[in-house]
Amino acid sequence: MRIYKSDRVRFISGLILIIIFYSTYYIYVEENEHIKTLSRFLEYFIKFLFTVAIYLIGYYHLGKLKDEWMSYLWHFIHISGLCIISAIGLYDYLIADISLGTLLFAGSVQEFLISPVLYVGMGLLNRSLNNRDK
Numbered sequence: 001m002r003i004y005k006s007d008r009v010r011f012i013s014g015l016i017l018i019i020i021f022y023s024t025y026y027i028y029v030e031e032n033e034h035i036k037t038l039s040r041f042l043e044y045f046i047k048f049l050f051t052v053a054i055y056l057i058g059y060y061h062l063g064k065l066k067d068e069w070m071s072y073l074w075h076f077i078h079i080s081g082l083c084i085i086s087a088i089g090l091y092d093y094l095i096a097d098i099s100l101g102t103l104l105f106a107g108s109v110q111e112f113l114i115s116p117v118l119y120v121g122m123g124l125l126n127r128s129l130n131n132r133d134k
Contacts, residue, residue: 011061013061014058014062015116017061018057018116019116021054022116029046040092048082048085048086051081052082054113059074062122070126073122077118081112088106
């Protein structure tokens with residue numbers, strides 16, 4: 001059973017979902033002062049859940065396209081990034097406080113993983129490579 005009539009519709013619906021999750025993340029997590037009153041573990045866990053949700057959206061919508069390399073690249077980037085930010089978060093929570101530079105680095109990695117820029121960039125790259133082949 002095909003839910004989407006074309007790869008374009010599948011890609012755009014994935015983009016819309018990522019934008020919704022990204023906007024929700026910024027409104028309710030990053031810009032919300034009440035989140036800062038929670039424990040560090042809970043704050044990190046909420047951020048981790050949003051990152052995993054974006055990963056799963058991309059996995060579902062890019063994984064079904066006919067170009068499999070996009071799915072492999074999506075997996076590699078997200079799993080690597082999730083390992084990096086998880087290691088930093090666990091070190092900060094379990095062992096010792098991390099420096100501000102490391103905290104900012106982890107935040108930028110997480111920002112890259114949840115922003116729609118990666119998804120759009122992969123779509124543009126796929127489109128340009130498909131147009132070149134024709």
